[in-house]
Amino acid sequence: xxxxxxxxxxxMVLGATSWLLADIPDPTIRFTIPGGHSTDLxxxxxxxxxxxxxxxxxxxxxxYATIDVHNANQFAAIEMDWFFQTDNLNQAFFAxxxxxxxxxxxxxxxxxxxxxxxxxGTLEVDFSLANNEGIPGSDTLPGIPCAGDFCPTxxxxxxxxxxxxVTTYAQVSDPxxxxxxxxxxxxxSLTLSADVPEPGSFVLLLGSAGLLAVxxxxxxxx
Numbered sequence: 001x002x003x004x005x006x007x008x009x010x011x012m013v014l015g016a017t018s019w020l021l022a023d024i025p026d027p028t029i030r031f032t033i034p035g036g037h038s039t040d041l042x043x044x045x046x047x048x049x050x051x052x053x054x055x056x057x058x059x060x061x062x063x064y065a066t067i068d069v070h071n072a073n074q075f076a077a078i079e080m081d082w083f084f085q086t087d088n089l090n091q092a093f094f095a096x097x098x099x100x101x102x103x104x105x106x107x108x109x110x111x112x113x114x115x116x117x118x119x120x121g122t123l124e125v126d127f128s129l130a131n132n133e134g135i136p137g138s139d140t141l142p143g144i145p146c147a148g149d150f151c152p153t154x155x156x157x158x159x160x161x162x163x164x165x166v167t168t169y170a171q172v173s174d175p176x177x178x179x180x181x182x183x184x185x186x187x188x189s190l191t192l193s194a195d196v197p198e199p200g201s202f203v204l205l206l207g208s209a210g211l212l213a214v215x216x217x218x219x220x221x222x
Contacts, residue, residue, distance in 0.1 A: 026091060026092040026093065026094055026143070026194070026195040027063075027064075027086075027091055027092075027093050027094075027155070027156050027157065027192060027193075027194065027195070028093075028094045028095070028096075028191075028192070028193050028194070028195045029082070029084075029093070029094070029095040029096075029125050029190070029191070029192055030095070030096050030097070030189075030190070030191045030193070031080070031095075031096075031097040031098070031099070031100065031127050031188060031189070031190050031191075032097070032098045032099075032188065032189050032191070033098055033099045033182065033186055033187070033188045033189075034186065034187045034188070034189070035068040035069065035070075035187035035188045035189030036066075036068045036187070036189060037068055038068040038069050038070035038187045038188075039053075039055075039067075039068065039069055039070065040069075040070050040072040041053055041069050041070065041071055041072060041073070041077065041165075041167055041182075042167065043072060043073050044073075044169060049168055049169050049170060050166060050167065050168045050169075051166075051167060052164060052165070052166050052167075053069075053164070053165050053167070054162055054163070054164050055067055055162060055163045055164075055165075056162050057160045057161070057162060058161075058162060058163040059084070059085075059156075059157045059158060059159055059160060059161045059163065059192070060159065060160075061159050061160070062156065062159070063154070063155060063156025063157050063158070063159055064156050064157065064192045064193055064194065065157075065163070065191075065192050066189060066190070066191045066192070067163060067189070067190045068187065068188070068189050068190075069165075069182075069187070069188050069189075069190070070185075070186070070187050070188075071182045071183065071184055071185060071186050071187075071188075072185070073169050073184060074184055075169040075170055075171050075184065076169065076170065076171065076172045076174075076180060076181045076182060076183045076184060077167050077168070077169055077181050077182035078128065078129045078168055078169065078170045078172055078181045079126065079127065079128040079129070079130075079167070079168040079181075080100070080126075080127045080128075080165055080166070080167050080168075080181075080182070081124060081125070081126045081127075081165065081166040081167075082124070082125045082126075082127075082163065082164070082165045082190065083122050083123070083124055083125075083163065083164040083165070083166075084122065084123045084125070084157050084161075084163055084192070085120075085121075085122055085157060085158040085161040085162070086120065086121065086122075086123055086154070086156070086157045086158055087116070087119070087120045087152060087154040087158050088119055088120070088152035088153070088154040088155065089107045089108075089109055089119055089120065089121045089123065089144075090119055090143060090144040090146055090151070090152055091143055091155065092140070092141060092142055092143035093105050093123060093140070093141040094138070094139075094140050094141075094195060095125050095127075095138060095139050095140075096136065096137070096138035096139075097127050097136055097137055097138070098136050098178065099136070099178060099179050099180060099181060099182065099188070100127035100128060100129060100136070100137055100179055100181060101128075101129055101130075101131060101132040101133060101134065101135060101136065101137045101178065101179040102126070102127070102128045102129065102130045102131055102132075102137045103125070103126070103127055103137035103138050103139040104124075104125070104126040104128075104139055105123065105124070105125055105126075105139045105140070105141045106123075106124040106125075106126070107121065107122075107123060107124075107141065108121050108122040108123075108124060109121040115150070116150065116152055119146075119151075119152040120152075120158075123157075127181075128168075128181075129172065129179055129180075129181055132179055134175070134177060134178055134179060135178060135179070136178050136179060137179075155194065156192070156194065157192060
């Protein structure tokens, strides 16, 4: 009976380990206000409401980044459409914002490709106030299953690639709560990060492994 109980505990620990190791982090895109040290966003030309910024080699070596921006315009940024290059669009993606009510994720695969480049392309993340109901928005793209030897393994975004954002401005009210976009003279922070398992999961796993070791030592001496 003791051996059976030990076997059950071993199975639980190994199962938890395999789950944590197999759970590849999902890229998470967050746009939060306020931000830190910022770069001024573009200001549209006369009679225009939209302009484009390109952040050169903004993605770090690890495939992630933080981009801080400042609204130097006299109008609020009511929509910000971001474009990120990735070598693996099959990944699951999650995006959220504190000050935009609508968040939409869209995959754009390469039109012409060969081999692993067929999994690469552009992830578009749109933050807007299109259907403003006063609730911060978010969106999720589930991962695309892939089986075989030629499935992509890259995580995050393409290292040292450029990031582009198309910003639309308009005059909107500034409510006490959500959502008002990026108001004039406000700073915002766009963060690309890996959605890793909670630290508590590792603590639980290590605790189970420790319990197993103690039980085995106890059994050997009884």
